[in-house]
Amino acid sequence: MAQAQAVEKKQMRTPIESGCPDGMQFMHPLMVKNFGNWKYHDRPRPGVLHHVAYSGDEIWTVRVGTQRQLGPYEINLLCDIVDKYAEGHVRFTIRSNLEVMVSKWDKVGPLIQAFNDAGYPVGGTGNSVTMISHTQGWLHCDIPGTDASGVVKSLMDELYEEFIKEEMPNRVHITTSCCQINCGGQGDIAINVQHTKPPKINHDLVANVCERPSVVARCPVAAIRPAIVNGKPSLEVDEKKCICCGACYPPCPPMQINDPEHSKLAIWVGGKNSNARSKPMFQKLVAAGLPNNPPRWPEVAVVVKKILYTYKKDARDWERVGDWVERIGWPRFFELTGLPFTKFHIDNWRGARNSLNASAHIRF
Numbered sequence: 001m002a003q004a005q006a007v008e009k010k011q012m013r014t015p016i017e018s019g020c021p022d023g024m025q026f027m028h029p030l031m032v033k034n035f036g037n038w039k040y041h042d043r044p045r046p047g048v049l050h051h052v053a054y055s056g057d058e059i060w061t062v063r064v065g066t067q068r069q070l071g072p073y074e075i076n077l078l079c080d081i082v083d084k085y086a087e088g089h090v091r092f093t094i095r096s097n098l099e100v101m102v103s104k105w106d107k108v109g110p111l112i113q114a115f116n117d118a119g120y121p122v123g124g125t126g127n128s129v130t131m132i133s134h135t136q137g138w139l140h141c142d143i144p145g146t147d148a149s150g151v152v153k154s155l156m157d158e159l160y161e162e163f164i165k166e167e168m169p170n171r172v173h174i175t176t177s178c179c180q181i182n183c184g185g186q187g188d189i190a191i192n193v194q195h196t197k198p199p200k201i202n203h204d205l206v207a208n209v210c211e212r213p214s215v216v217a218r219c220p221v222a223a224i225r226p227a228i229v230n231g232k233p234s235l236e237v238d239e240k241k242c243i244c245c246g247a248c249y250p251p252c253p254p255m256q257i258n259d260p261e262h263s264k265l266a267i268w269v270g271g272k273n274s275n276a277r278s279k280p281m282f283q284k285l286v287a288a289g290l291p292n293n294p295p296r297w298p299e300v301a302v303v304v305k306k307i308l309y310t311y312k313k314d315a316r317d318w319e320r321v322g323d324w325v326e327r328i329g330w331p332r333f334f335e336l337t338g339l340p341f342t343k344f345h346i347d348n349w350r351g352a353r354n355s356l357n358a359s360a361h362i363r364f
């Protein structure tokens with residue numbers, strides 16, 4: 001017995017102060033039992049995954065879209081459904097979907113009905129528009145220019161039908177990013193903040209709040225210099241060099257870059273991380289200067305839907321958005337979507353060689 005305990009103890013991962021806890025302890029017992037021994041999986045209907053193990057065990061996973069920012073009411077509601085209709089085991093995906101595991105097919109129907117009755121859609125699998133992966137927004141981060149979670153909720157309300165059905169040529173991954181510099185990633189369609197004016201500096205606060213060398217070092221194009229303003233140590237920005245990235249704002253909040261009028265949203269398309277069928281791709285900018293217009297961001301929704309439904313109509317089976325654009329060419333993409341092509345879409349910036357802050361030295 002003591003020996004068995006010792007073995008068990010040795011297998012547990014050592015606790016660390018940061019990072020998530022060992023996931024094995026929360027997993028459905030069938031998943032622990034068959035860990036690494038799955039034979040195949042299929043999708044009996046949109047929103048449901050079915051895994052079969054070499055041992056013959058089967059498990060069904062029901063994927064539910066959430067509104068992303070969950071309060072105690074929503075969490076209790078979801079947990080009550082899971083306790084009543086499932087087997088008490090859930091996980092969240094990186095796209096804020098809730099996944100609920102059950103060991104019997106008979107339980108799947110009532111579980112889906114209970115989620116639907118509570119207003120939660122089941123879907124997001126296969127060739128659907130799954131939940132938008134997104135960054136933290138106003139609620140959690142200190143530097144956002146928009147509320148990523150709000151963009152997600154308002155857009156997914158409009159794309160509800162595409163979440164619960166699998167009718168796209170291939171899966172569609174949409175992403176958002178609420179500042180220009182940190183989180184976010186490659187998406188088939190990405191909605192990212194775009195600052196269009198250099199930061200406004202509150203010179204009264206800089207000396208007390210900011211570590212000036214850190215701020216200077218943070219600028220990717222070496223546009224910031226120390227300066228004395230009104231007799232106080234402060235900073236100045238060479239606005240001709242500034243690319244309005246916002247990287248100086250996190251270490252120095254008095255360099256305010258967010259602006260109700262000049263912080264905009266831009267749409268990028270064609271990115272993907274997967275190397276299935278074609279290589280991973282970087283996304284490219286297709287629409288810029290859209291108003292950052294909470295709480296529903298209607299102008300963004302119009303452009304995203306235009307791109308999405310043109311892709312749905314025109315792409316061949318299994319083409320991701322980027323594959324489709326590569327095949328038809330960018331001129332045709334702009335023709336089909338009706339989006340205006342402007343000189344700002346041409347990446348002709350050649351300033352990196354002269355100004356990119358690529359060395360570890362601080363230059364003034």
Ligand code: SF4
Nearest residue numbers: 136141144179182183
């Ligand atoms: S994208 Fe930027 S603002 Fe948004 S959560 Fe990440 S660091 Fe914060």
Ligand code: SF4
Nearest residue numbers: 219242243245246248
């Ligand atoms: S960090 Fe970015 S926003 Fe700030 S001055 Fe440099 S280029 Fe401009």
